[in-house]
Amino acid sequence: MPPETSADIAREERRSGLRTIRRVWPYLWPDGQVWVKRRVVIALGLLLLAKLIAVGTPILYKRAVDSLSGEVPDLMLGAVGLTIAYGLARLMTVGFQQARDGVFARVGQRALRQLALETFTHIHRLSLRYHISRKTGGLSRIIERGVKGVEFLLRFLLFSVGPLIIELTLVAAVLFFLFDVWYLAVVVLTIALYVWFTFKVTEWRVRLRRTMNQQDTDANQKAIDSLLNFETVKYFGAEAREAARYYAAMKGYERAAVKTATSLAMLNFGQSFLITTGLVIVMVMAATGVQNGSLTVGDFVMVNAYMIQITMPLNFLGTVYREIRQSLVDMGEMFDLLDSPRDVTDKPGAPAIAVAGGVxxxxxxxxxxxxxxxxxxxxxxxxxxxxxxxxxxxxxxxxxxxxxxxxxxxxxxxxxxxxxxxxxxxxxxxxxxxxxxxxxxxxxxxxxxxxxxxxxxxxxxxxxxxxxxxxxxxxxxxxxxxxxxxxxxxxxxxxxxxxxxxxxxxxxxxxxxxxxxxxxxxxxxxxxxxxxxxxxxxxxxxxxxxxxxxxxxxxxxxxxxxxxxxxxxxxxxxxxxxxxxxxxxxxxxxxxxxxxxxxxxx
Structure with a gap:
């Protein structure tokens, strides 16, 4: 059998990620749990309101600037009224976002509790053969990391990736209709390059994260094993030996963690470079339009506001994608644990034993x-x-x-x-x-x-x-x-x-x-x-x-x-x-x- 290539590994990781998302979905939209579905729908409604208001807010900002500059007087609200409306719009955006988080909190916590219970119960039902071959410290670490990833994954799958796409689409439409196709072209190209770069580097970082997890699990297992055998360590005067074993394990974790941190710095700089380049190009185009009279100062400010509005969620996309992929790795390990077959199982419809004499x-x-x-x-x-x-x-x-x-x-x-x-x-x-x-x-x-x-x-x-x-x-x-x-x-x-x-x-x-x-x-x-x-x-x-x-x-x-x-x-x-x-x-x-x-x- 030929050795696996990096493409094979990446393909397998994607399949594993999709499997994990499919496993998580029932916790987000469970059959028969009307109250959970109702909360999810309400949270999505609040999210949509927040995004619509957020996309309309820079228009209020533009009209206030134009009114103050005297280029386009606003006879309805005036500069002060527009400024107040702008402030209220920003406040409403934040308010709807926080209300969304509050409504969804019970859904996330319920999912975390149910999955933790399912994992705990499954582990107790695995055979003695499995437990003899596993290390308790490593097992507890897998469960801990996996369960912690549940709420995060549910929250960001629902409230980050989808909303980001909606917001980027709305902003792109505004730039196209209020300005021209070149603004849209620059924005789309910037987003495409940013997403491609983020995904490529993050895929590499996920493999580094997996190595770091393995080292973390190994170090934690050695620490727990040593503490459980405290008396044995003392009997043989092996404190220094145990410290050396733990140090070696932590040294491996340190190397993996340094690589992870270095790759993060590289990712952050690359993202900033792409976003800043796109921002500068669009602002130069807007500044040129103001100079030749085709745009107002308010248009220049609005374009800047929209680019910043794009920049923030795109920066967030990098973080979200990294965390989602890392959560998928952590949860994938836990679902592998849940998929471990039980050597000893009850037959379907098996009755309870009836002991009369006890032969x-x-x-x-x-x-x-x-x-x-x-x-x-x-x-x-x-x-x-x-x-x-x-x-x-x-x-x-x-x-x-x-x-x-x-x-x-x-x-x-x-x-x-x-x-x-x-x-x-x-x-x-x-x-x-x-x-x-x-x-x-x-x-x-x-x-x-x-x-x-x-x-x-x-x-x-x-x-x-x-x-x-x-x-x-x-x-x-x-x-x-x-x-x-x-x-x-x-x-x-x-x-x-x-x-x-x-x-x-x-x-x-x-x-x-x-x-x-x-x-x-x-x-x-x-x-x-x-x-x-x-x-x-x-x-x-x-x-x-x-x-x-x-x-x-x-x-x-x-x-x-x-x-x-x-x-x-x-x-x-x-x-x-x-x-x-x-x-x-x-x-x-x-x-x-x-x-x-x-x-x-x-």
Whole structure:
């Protein structure tokens, strides 16, 4: 395939810009939203009035000058009256423009809110595979830039490009009818050259802007990643190393920003040169007409006023076009994000899952994060209603993958997973997630109060229900001992709490959720022995009356499970009770003996 040329790239950018404009249009003219359309129509009406008055204002200025010079006396209003009328016309122009902005404000803000919500919701519905491959800092920056561009793009598409064309057309018509075709020719040529130069240079600047955005995203991601890993940075004395990484990223941004600023200076000078040249030519023509008596001084002033009136929106055109193209780039990145396919989707008309007993069955399940590297190679097992089944095995055996497939973070590559006979792919994800409670190895908390984090288990939970969940998780006493009690702030990711305290909060919010199926994903492996024993008691209470699947590293924590399933290299190699597996002297017995030896050695 031949390499892309600059023309191919420009063509692709135009297609991308048109796609973005088509995506934005429904927010400006939404179906079924009469009040939005009414505001848009009113804003356009105010805009048209402002432009008509603006184009007629220089005529009042001309008549006032002619009246004052005595060349063409105005018997109706007089010089003073014309001057007052001129001032009122300018005031009305500004007044209609500001009224237009006020009427349109709600439309723009509504669009911004809806698009931000749509993007936020879509990101949460993307698969775990997507989020693992993305960088949070870069993702947040794309959303931030894209959403900020919405109101700007809507406002200027509606109130700048179209109105500018209307104003230029009206001014050109006035110059043609009141003067002659040469004035019109100079104005049209000036505008054409200006627009061509602006568009050409701006297209080049857009590519520079894209590079600058990439550098900005990279620097922001490195900063957030470093701050999220604050403790790790401290442990390894890597402050200088992190500063050097951030400095290198910012240096790349600096180079891109300098190029962007330099190109802007070049664009501004070129625009000024073209506009000034056109202005001077027209004014020379008008001055010649005054000298030979074919024009009045008022005509000279009016021509000057019209050229200035053209100059201002043309200068604005440069800014608007640059900003629109830059907004299209920013929003294009966000719409690319919105167009990211969802790996896991509900079937059309899928019903909610109906959990009666809570029987979980894995039938010849096959899966791999990479097709070339299978993780599960035909796993079949069944967890009976109300049973506690433990999954054990060495690292990489597929234990945690089974948990992710059960929660349907991914779809199986082969076979099926069923709950009470219902294939997980045939029911809605929301209902499935509501039926399964997960206590992970490392519970991550929101930077809010303990009450908020426990209440997160079920929307609308009462205070009594929150306290009851905390008591069942054996953390109520600790919370009560804190100066702020349940209003205690837990800090970023819950760092103000110990590992055991965080796990208890996580158990409490899972209990508040009250799911029929409980998944314990190495929920105590990161804790010390004493804390682990306390958490185990809370977990046993949490599992009462539920189907429990425990993914365990420490075999001592699952010795009393109803059944233990041993995985190795993505296959079930053994299963049975703790005593039966030890008596068999197979793989489980080897793992048990090794852990006991490690504990004795410690």
């Amino acid at each position: 979980v069955a894995f039938d010849d399940v096959r899966f791999g994060y990479d097709p070339e590297r299978p993780i599960l190679k035909g796993v079949s097992l069944e967890v009976g209603a109300g049973q506690n089944v433990a999954l054990v095995g060495p690292s990489g055996s597929g234990k945690s993958t089974i948990g992710r497939l059960l929660f349907r973070f991914y779809d199986v590559g082969g076979g099926a997973i069923r709950i009470d006979g219902q294939d997980l792919r045939d029911v809605t994800q929301d209902s499935l997630h509501g039926a399964i409670g997960v206590v992970p190895q490392d519970t991550v908390l929101f930077n809010d109060t303990i009450r908020y984090n426990i209440a997160y288990g079920r929307d609308g939970a009462t205070e009594d229900e929150i306290v009851a969940a905390a008591q069942a998780a054996q953390i109520h006493g600790f919370i009560e001992s804190l100066p702020d009690g349940y209003d205690t702030q837990v800090g970023e990711r819950g760092l103000k709490l110990s590992g055991g305290e965080k796990q208890r909060v996580g158990i409490a919010r899972t209990l508040l959720k009250n799911p029929p199926i409980l998944l314990l994903d190495e929920a105590t492996s990161a804790l010390d022995t004493e804390t682990e024993a306390e958490i185990q008691t809370a977990l046993k209470r949490a599992g009462e009356g539920r189907t429990v699947i425990t993914i365990a590293h420490r075999l001592s924590t699952i010795a009393d499970a109803d059944r233990i399933v041993v995985l190795e290299k993505g296959e079930v190699v053994e299963e049975g009770t703790h005593e039966a597996l030890l008596a068999r002297g197979g793989r489980y017995a080897q793992l048990w003996a090794r852990q006991q030896a490690d504990r004795d050695a410690a």
